[in-house]
Amino acid sequence: MTASTERRIEDVNVIVSGQGGDGSLTVSTILADLLRQRGLNVYTERDVLSRIKGGVAVAGLRASRDVRFGRGDHVELVVSFDLEGIEKMVTQLAPDAVVVYDDSDVPMPAGLLPANVRLFAAPFARLAVRKLGRILYKNSIAVALATRSLGIADDDVRHGFEQRFNRLGPAILGQNLQALDLGFELAEEMGLSAGHDTVEQDGRPEGQLQITGNQAAALGFIAGGGRFFAGYPITPATEILESLEGWLPDFGGVVWQAEDELASVNMAIGAALAGVRAMTSTSGPGIALMQEGIGHAGSAEIPLVVVDCQRGGPSTGLPTKPEQSDLNMMAFGGNGDFPRIVLNPGDPGDCFELTVEALNLAERFQCPVYLALDQALSQNLATIAPFDLDAVTVDRGKRLSAEQLASMSEYRRYAFSDDGVSAYSVAGTPGGMSLVTGNERDEFGRVSTSPENRARMVEKRAQKIESARADLPRGRRTGDPGATLGLIGVGSAYGVLLEAMEELEAGGVSTRLLQPRTVFPVLDETLEFITSCERVYVVEHNATGQLAGIIAQGGGDTKRMRKVLRYDGLPLRPGDIAREIIERESL
Amino acid sequence: MTETFPLAEPIWCAGCGHFSVLSALDAAFDRLDVPRHEAMVLAGIGCSGTIQNHVTAYGYHALHGRVLPAAAGAKLANPSLTVIAAGGDGDGLAIGGGHLLHAFRTNPGITYIMMNNGTYGLTKGQASPSSQLGFHGATEGRAADPIMLGLSLPGTTFLARGYSGDAAQLATLTDAAIRHSQAGKGFAFLDVISPCVAYNDRYHNWRARLCDLDTVDGYDPRDRTAAFSLAAALEAEGKKPTGLVYEGEGLALEAALGAAPADANIDPAANMPAVRELMDSFRG
Numbered sequence: 001m002t003a004s005t006e007r008r009i010e011d012v013n014v015i016v017s018g019q020g021g022d023g024s025l026t027v028s029t030i031l032a033d034l035l036r037q038r039g040l041n042v043y044t045e046r047d048v049l050s051r052i053k054g055g056v057a058v059a060g061l062r063a064s065r066d067v068r069f070g071r072g073d074h075v076e077l078v079v080s081f082d083l084e085g086i087e088k089m090v091t092q093l094a095p096d097a098v099v100v101y102d103d104s105d106v107p108m109p110a111g112l113l114p115a116n117v118r119l120f121a122a123p124f125a126r127l128a129v130r131k132l133g134r135i136l137y138k139n140s141i142a143v144a145l146a147t148r149s150l151g152i153a154d155d156d157v158r159h160g161f162e163q164r165f166n167r168l169g170p171a172i173l174g175q176n177l178q179a180l181d182l183g184f185e186l187a188e189e190m191g192l193s194a195g196h197d198t199v200e201q202d203g204r205p206e207g208q209l210q211i212t213g214n215q216a217a218a219l220g221f222i223a224g225g226g227r228f229f230a231g232y233p234i235t236p237a238t239e240i241l242e243s244l245e246g247w248l249p250d251f252g253g254v255v256w257q258a259e260d261e262l263a264s265v266n267m268a269i270g271a272a273l274a275g276v277r278a279m280t281s282t283s284g285p286g287i288a289l290m291q292e293g294i295g296h297a298g299s300a301e302i303p304l305v306v307v308d309c310q311r312g313g314p315s316t317g318l319p320t321k322p323e324q325s326d327l328n329m330m331a332f333g334g335n336g337d338f339p340r341i342v343l344n345p346g347d348p349g350d351c352f353e354l355t356v357e358a359l360n361l362a363e364r365f366q367c368p369v370y371l372a373l374d375q376a377l378s379q380n381l382a383t384i385a386p387f388d389l390d391a392v393t394v395d396r397g398k399r400l401s402a403e404q405l406a407s408m409s410e411y412r413r414y415a416f417s418d419d420g421v422s423a424y425s426v427a428g429t430p431g432g433m434s435l436v437t438g439n440e441r442d443e444f445g446r447v448s449t450s451p452e453n454r455a456r457m458v459e460k461r462a463q464k465i466e467s468a469r470a471d472l473p474r475g476r477r478t479g480d481p482g483a484t485l486g487l488i489g490v491g492s493a494y495g496v497l498l499e500a501m502e503e504l505e506a507g508g509v510s511t512r513l514l515q516p517r518t519v520f521p522v523l524d525e526t527l528e529f530i531t532s533c534e535r536v537y538v539v540e541h542n543a544t545g546q547l548a549g550i551i552a553q554g555g556g557d558t559k560r561m562r563k564v565l566r567y568d569g570l571p572l573r574p575g576d577i578a579r580e581i582i583e584r585e586s587l
Numbered sequence: 588m589t590e591t592f593p594l595a596e597p598i599w600c601a602g603c604g605h606f607s608v609l610s611a612l613d614a615a616f617d618r619l620d621v622p623r624h625e626a627m628v629l630a631g632i633g634c635s636g637t638i639q640n641h642v643t644a645y646g647y648h649a650l651h652g653r654v655l656p657a658a659a660g661a662k663l664a665n666p667s668l669t670v671i672a673a674g675g676d677g678d679g680l681a682i683g684g685g686h687l688l689h690a691f692r693t694n695p696g697i698t699y700i701m702m703n704n705g706t707y708g709l710t711k712g713q714a715s716p717s718s719q720l721g722f723h724g725a726t727e728g729r730a731a732d733p734i735m736l737g738l739s740l741p742g743t744t745f746l747a748r749g750y751s752g753d754a755a756q757l758a759t760l761t762d763a764a765i766r767h768s769q770a771g772k773g774f775a776f777l778d779v780i781s782p783c784v785a786y787n788d789r790y791h792n793w794r795a796r797l798c799d800l801d802t803v804d805g806y807d808p809r810d811r812t813a814a815f816s817l818a819a820a821l822e823a824e825g826k827k828p829t830g831l832v833y834e835g836e837g838l839a840l841e842a843a844l845g846a847a848p849a850d851a852n853i854d855p856a857a858n859m860p861a862v863r864e865l866m867d868s869f870r871g
Contacts, residue, residue, distance in 0.1 A: 225854075275664070427625075435640060436647045
């Protein structure tokens with residue numbers, strides 16, 4: 001970052017690193033608010049360890065003129081309260097990065113930082129204790145150095161503090177403002193004077209949303225008429241449960257924190273039997289526990305929406321890190337053959353839309369519908385256009401009313417039909433009493449082992465997916481339509497690939513991208529996209545190429561498909577992907 | 588009248604205790620004037636897991652051990668339904684034992700009938716958590732008593748025990764249990780000793796081991812401490828109480844959560860103004 005009298009921020013990545021629970025991450029929140037107020041698109045990333053106190057906690061923040069759904073390749077500003085934070089970041093520093101460092105405990109070792117990186121180090125923690133009597137104020141001291149380096153006017157920062165700390169009372173606000181002034185004094189001493197830089201921007205349209213994928217999915221659930229939700233806390237899915245606990249009662253719905261995931265999924269099934277749109281959400285280990293219930297919904301033909309906020313696996317794996325390694329479990333998990341649909345949103349707007357769509361598909365085709373998110377998409381905060389609420393529709397499929405039932409001489413819950421979908425009535429509807437079971441059954445729902453009936457029932461259930469195909473959400477495409485090189489990615493890979501494409505283009509490699517929004521069943525559009533390219537790189541966040549495998553199993557041309565994989569627990573980064581593809585293309 | 592499903596022939600053996608449970612339940616709907624379309628009968632897995640096939644109601648065959656969460660989900664989704672969960676002792680004390688604890692604790696307004704025969708009948712006679720000591724493999728671990736479990740939890744509001752060999756008492760208790768749930772008082776648990784004639788035929792033994800609480804002078808089903816003392820004392824003699832063991836006051840879960848009848852208006856036109864307001868709270 002070069003000092004100049006006036007500067008416009010195009011794209012800045014900030015990392016704040018401290019010990020978990022010491023308040024240092026609020027530095028990131030304060031900076032995000034200030035940058036957002038300057039008209040920038042803000043994306044924030046969490047990289048906390050799965051514990052409340054202790055351990056290195058890192059918050060990432062990106063403020064950019066263009067909308068971005070991921071952190072960039074380089075970090076322009078690091079604010080760190082311990083050396084470990086710097087050591088973790090040193091390879092990612094931009095050549096002219098700024099490092100603000102609290103050297104209360106450990107001085108900065110000579111030679112650790114590259115030559116052109118500017119270091120502003122002071123014992124913030126000790127100063128905070130000595131001058132203000134509380135170590136917590138180290139954070140506000142550091143904010144001053146960070147905002148000076150970003151070129152945000154001191155008065156704007158003070159104003160931001162007033163907005164943020166007012167509710168905590170005048171004493172706390174006053175102490176924080178004192179700490180801030182202490183920081184400004186330090187900045188002066190170090191040559192970071194005020195007034196040189198002016199950050200202003202007009203890239204972000206008014207009224208954009210600042211929202212995570214989990215929040216967007218929760219909002220989509222309510223908009224789409226979801227009125228029963230049961231869940232069990234698990235990172236990184238908990239915010240869906242918590243958001244709905246706050247919102248759904250106002251819409252006449254019920255949210256319940258169940259005793260475990262087995263209860264959650266079966267409660268949702270019970271609610272669906274009573275005719276209420278129902279959903280549960282969890283992450284890998286919870287999805288594993290729910291497999292029996294999900295397969296049961298598939299067999300018994302019960303509408304059910306399950307959100308999987310994927311995290312690093314296997315087993316308890318990396319609870320707070322992103323990964324896309326439950327795709328096989330969603331597409332192929334469970335005992336026996338049963339229909340299921342797997343939808344894959346790529347940004348919070350997609351999370352909203354596809355949750356609405358999942359509710360409709362679940363009732364229309366009476367089967368489980370997965371929404372596959374991942375930690376980065378679930379928990380990171382992105383700037384995005386407001387959702388199109390006017391486009392929301394509610395389609396309850398072949399649901400029978402009391403009047404319809406009264407006009408029928410006979411109602412068979414599992415009646416055979418051309419599209420495989422039987423009409424259904426829900427508990428409470430006069431005249432629609434029926435038997436619902438996960439055992440093989442005849443059209444009336446009576447348990448049956450007749451081979452002829454069995455074969456027809458298996459085919460009926462399979463037919464539902466064929467019938468659904470035409471209405472399953474289509475993918476998003478972007479890039480040069482004439483490019484012979486294709487990219488495929490879902491979830492948080494979508495936004496990262498958008499940026500990687502720019503880097504590829506700059507490197508002379510022209511590409512086009514497909515984000516399949518339905519991963520299972522594999523749609524013809526995905527197969528056709530692959531055959532229309534010479535080579536397609538399937539970029540995903542797991543060790544074995546699960547997405548590529550699902551597409552191949554669905555008929556994708558494996559001769560044209562290449563895998564780009566990441567499984568080290570770090571988020572996908574555009575530069576890494578672009579570099580790898582350029583390297584492989586130049587062989 | 589629309590014909591929906593023809594009632595099936597029970598798979599149970601002649602003399603099976605479950606016939607009594609079925610009679611008591613089916614008749615209770617009529618005695619209590621429950622419209623059949625407002626009744627749900629959810630059953631678990633095992634011999635008991637077929638009871639819904641013989642009752643005109645919305646029947647559901649749950650996964651093994653998961654009948655309680657499914658029933659609670661249905662009740663929370665539509666509190667106007669009369670929701671009956673039924674299942675065996677393996678279903679409710681072994682694979683689904685965890686849910687029973689939380690049903691007592693959280694008090695959803697459902698009636699749970701445990702068709703307790705002390706064995707896994709459908710898989711041909713293995714020991715269950717309520718098998719008597721010495722039964723086949725049950726050499727370790729003493730029989731679990733769900734009523735004692737319920738008495739130990741402060742959230743419990745209704746505990747009763749019937750016996751398949753006493754149809755009159757079972758009918759009275761079934762009515763009382765359903766009434767408790769219907770009245771918004773919450774979770775009604777009815778343990779029914781329902782002998783398995785094929786693998787654990789103990790009719791001859793049970794009658795002498797049961798103590799009808801109606802014959803106990805001064806027994807007050809509102810006194811949890813006394814109920815526990817008596818049940819523990821009886822257990823020491825190898826006996827169990829039958830009748831209304833405990834009835835307490837409590838708010839049903841659906842009432843505590845303010846659950847509305849099913850199908851709050853989810854039409855987008857009606858729904859969207861409030862959704863828009865919520866979305867607008869995310870504008871930066």
